[in-house]
Amino acid sequence: xxxxxxxxxxxxxxxxxxxxxxxxxxxxxxxxxxxxxxxxxxxxxxxxxxxxxxxxxxxxxxxxxxxxxxxxxxxxxxxxxxxxxxxxxxxxxxxxxxxxxxxxxxxxxxxxxxxxxxxxxxxxxxxxxxxxxxxxxxxxxxxxxxxxxxxxxxxxxxxxxxxxxxxxxxxxxxxxxxxxxxxxxxxxxxxxxxxxxxxxxxxxxxxxxxxxxxxxxxxxxxxxxxxxxxxxx
Amino acid sequence: xxxxxxxxxxxxxxxxxxxxxxxxxxxxxxxxxxxxxxxxxxxxxxxxxxxxxxxxxxxxxxxxxxxxxxxxxxxxxxxxxxxxxxxxxxxxxxxxxxxxxxxxxxxxxxxxxxxxxxxxxxxxxxxxxxxxxxxxxxxxxxxxxxxxxxxxxxxxxxxxxxxxxxxxxxxxxxxxxxxxxxxxxxxxxxxxxxxxxxxxxxxxxxxxxxxxxxxxxxxxxxxxxxxxxxxxxxxxxxxxxxxxxxxxxxxxxxxxxxxxxxxxxxxxxxxxxxxxxxxxxxxxxxxxxxxxxxxxxxxxxxxxxxxxxxxxxxxxxxxxxxxxxxxxxxxxxxxxxxxxxxxxxxxxxxxxxxxxxxxxxxxxxxxxxxxxxxxxxxxxxxxxxxxxxxxxxxxxxxxxxxxxxxxxxxxxxxxxxxxxxxxxxxxxxxxxxxxxxxxxxxxxxxxxxxxxxxxxxxxxxxxxxxxxxxxxxxxxxxxxxxxxx
Numbered sequence: 001x002x003x004x005x006x007x008x009x010x011x012x013x014x015x016x017x018x019x020x021x022x023x024x025x026x027x028x029x030x031x032x033x034x035x036x037x038x039x040x041x042x043x044x045x046x047x048x049x050x051x052x053x054x055x056x057x058x059x060x061x062x063x064x065x066x067x068x069x070x071x072x073x074x075x076x077x078x079x080x081x082x083x084x085x086x087x088x089x090x091x092x093x094x095x096x097x098x099x100x101x102x103x104x105x106x107x108x109x110x111x112x113x114x115x116x117x118x119x120x121x122x123x124x125x126x127x128x129x130x131x132x133x134x135x136x137x138x139x140x141x142x143x144x145x146x147x148x149x150x151x152x153x154x155x156x157x158x159x160x161x162x163x164x165x166x167x168x169x170x171x172x173x174x175x176x177x178x179x180x181x182x183x184x185x186x187x188x189x190x191x192x193x194x195x196x197x198x199x200x201x202x203x204x205x206x207x208x209x210x211x212x213x214x215x216x217x218x219x220x221x222x223x224x225x226x227x228x229x230x231x232x233x
Numbered sequence: 234x235x236x237x238x239x240x241x242x243x244x245x246x247x248x249x250x251x252x253x254x255x256x257x258x259x260x261x262x263x264x265x266x267x268x269x270x271x272x273x274x275x276x277x278x279x280x281x282x283x284x285x286x287x288x289x290x291x292x293x294x295x296x297x298x299x300x301x302x303x304x305x306x307x308x309x310x311x312x313x314x315x316x317x318x319x320x321x322x323x324x325x326x327x328x329x330x331x332x333x334x335x336x337x338x339x340x341x342x343x344x345x346x347x348x349x350x351x352x353x354x355x356x357x358x359x360x361x362x363x364x365x366x367x368x369x370x371x372x373x374x375x376x377x378x379x380x381x382x383x384x385x386x387x388x389x390x391x392x393x394x395x396x397x398x399x400x401x402x403x404x405x406x407x408x409x410x411x412x413x414x415x416x417x418x419x420x421x422x423x424x425x426x427x428x429x430x431x432x433x434x435x436x437x438x439x440x441x442x443x444x445x446x447x448x449x450x451x452x453x454x455x456x457x458x459x460x461x462x463x464x465x466x467x468x469x470x471x472x473x474x475x476x477x478x479x480x481x482x483x484x485x486x487x488x489x490x491x492x493x494x495x496x497x498x499x500x501x502x503x504x505x506x507x508x509x510x511x512x513x514x515x516x517x518x519x520x521x522x523x524x525x526x527x528x529x530x531x532x533x534x535x536x537x538x539x540x541x542x543x544x545x546x547x548x549x550x551x552x553x554x555x556x557x558x559x560x561x562x563x564x565x566x567x568x569x570x571x572x573x574x575x576x577x578x579x580x581x582x583x584x585x586x587x588x589x590x591x592x593x594x595x596x597x598x599x600x601x602x603x604x605x606x607x608x609x610x611x612x613x614x615x616x617x618x619x620x621x622x623x624x625x626x627x628x629x630x631x632x633x634x635x636x637x638x639x640x641x642x643x644x645x646x647x648x649x650x651x652x653x654x655x656x657x658x659x660x661x662x663x664x665x666x667x668x669x670x671x672x673x674x675x676x677x678x679x680x681x682x683x684x685x686x687x688x689x690x691x692x693x694x695x696x697x698x699x700x701x702x703x704x705x706x707x708x709x710x711x712x713x714x715x716x717x718x
Contacts, residue, residue: 177576
């Protein structure tokens with residue numbers, strides 16, 4: 001299947017629309033539809049596996065929620081329902097953010113933000129952050145190895161057994177690595193003239209195409225539908 | 234032309250690396266090597282040329298640095314970037330885009346080169362540097378050497394008059410170093426000014442026109458490469474400089490106490506993400522042996538060492554220790570690792586705490602002894618983050634020893650080390666071996682192998698291709714494996 005290219009401005013718009021949809025959704029069906037919509041978007045962006053996993057995980061959460069509603073009583077029911085309510089509210093947004101971060105290239109992001117007349121003081125730090133996120137996963141692999149060799153278990157069980165120690169082991173090296181990476185990335189960027197005022201060019205042409213308008217239209221339509229349903233309910 | 238007029242610089246909080254009274258002229262088209270011990274100020278000198286000092290790293294700056302007569306302190310960074318391009322040490326954190334093409338075009342995009350000219354310039358760059366196969370790839374999937382090529386290409390695409398490289402070879406194997414050498418010769422032939430700050434000197438001796446030796450922030454020597462090579466080897470070592478000619482390096486004799494093999498690998502097969510990496514590896518190793526693990530990027534050195542430490546499960550075969558079968562969990566208890574980026578494995582608030590961190594019933598006497606042995610006693614109350622690279626490495630090794638590890642793996646321990654730190658590390662590794670440990674070292678560093686290792690394992694094509702004692706008779710073969718010219 002051909003992978004579609006979306007303008008970073010579209011992705012930003014979708015993110016906003018998604019937040020509103022998640023907030024307005026009157027019931028589980030609307031949340032499920034929203035997650036489904038995002039899964040389709042991920043699929044179009046060429047993230048088929050991510051889409052499938054995200055949707056399947058949400059399905060499980062929904063099943064669990066239904067089970068909780070039926071089987072649990074008293075305090076536990078209140079605790080779980082409150083917690084799950086929160087999960088349902090943020091899940092769709094998290095899923096979409098994952099797709100966006102995974103598919104947006106830094107140079108496209110910079111050029112698109114420029115078209116929106118965002119000041120560089122704002123876009124450059126966000127660009128550094130976008131670039132930094134994938135390195136966290138690499139960092140985590142090294143840290144996990146280091147923990148295991150020190151007999152500290154990098155698992156949920158290990159965390160429950162020795163929470164302070166486990167947290168220490170993760171955040172100390174992760175913070176060190178993050179501070180250094182951010183520094184080195186910034187240096188690499190400024191020595192290549194990222195701060196130059198005025199317009200920059202872009203290897204890929206940045207403009208709103210049919211697919212962009214289509215995606216924004218579908219999400220906006222869904223938002224209107226959600227609001228109407230909420231009003232009616 | 235680059236001119237330093239009586240330049241002094243001090244970092245805030247008295248960090249190492251300041252400069253004192255530097256007066257230096259580098260004419261256009263000259264290729265200069267900056268060398269000296271860690272903290273001698275060579276990186277600082279490059280930062281003064283690309284404008285990172287004073288604009289990114291504040292501090293006390295006196296005197297002036299001129300590029301073609303213009304005072305660099307008065308030029309914004311993006312103007313300097315058009316004339317001076319920089320390549321740094323760490324391949325992981327100097328690319329800004331996820332994809333190679335975008336990365337090569339990045340500097341040009343910032344300069345607002347019209348879109349129609351970008352693609353042709355990217356292609357031209359790739360052709361000039363011979364890296365066409367890397368186009369259209371994800372940078373996250375490239376090896377360190379390949380990433381470094383892209384970093385160089387992204388500077389080359391901007392066609393600056395001055396190239397600055399700060400320890401560019403630290404993470405490279407011989408093949409990648411050779412490619413870097415070719416690229417430097419190419420830009421030199423184009424009449425560019427090239428300035429390289431570097432610990433590894435051998436690959437640059439027939440590239441550079443001039444060698445500037447820094448000591449304690451001052452220029453303490455200004456040589457032609459021939460003059461530097463003509464100095465007695467002992468003198469260069471006293472200056473803290475690494476080998477200028479690897480052909481002169483010979484193994485230094487090492488006689489650890491003879492012991493029966495403790496480690497045995499029998500027909501071990503390893504895979505990574507469902508792809509076979511190594512097949513049918515069998516070997517024995519005795520306490521006291523220091524074993525170099527060599528091979529190209531992707532030959533399976535990382536998987537081999539992670540499996541050795543129990544961090545990776547074997548598909549087939551078995552590991553034994555003193556005859557007893559070892560599952561991954563048991564290997565994890567027995568083996569320790571000093572990672573290439575040692576920052577990932579330092580967790581505690583002080584050196585003394587780090588030493589016993591995670592150990593259930595630590596032997597405090599052993600901890601003291603180990604700290605003393607590795608020259609860390611005087612630093613016991615310091616925060617691990619405040620140590621130098623070499624000290625962090627030794628601390629990680631100390632923690633492994635206090636944790637009762639009998640097998641140690643060092644991953645690329647000499648990247649970024651000067652001669653002094655390298656020699657000290659070599660001596661300390663040998664002492665650890667003599668105390669009855671089995672030691673593996675993943676490395677590309679021929680000089681370090683000669684100084685430290687008793688045996689070399691060569692991984693290639695999914696197999697353990699060679700298993701050679703590091704002796705004078707085997708030298709030519711070891712050189713061939715490592716690609717030493």
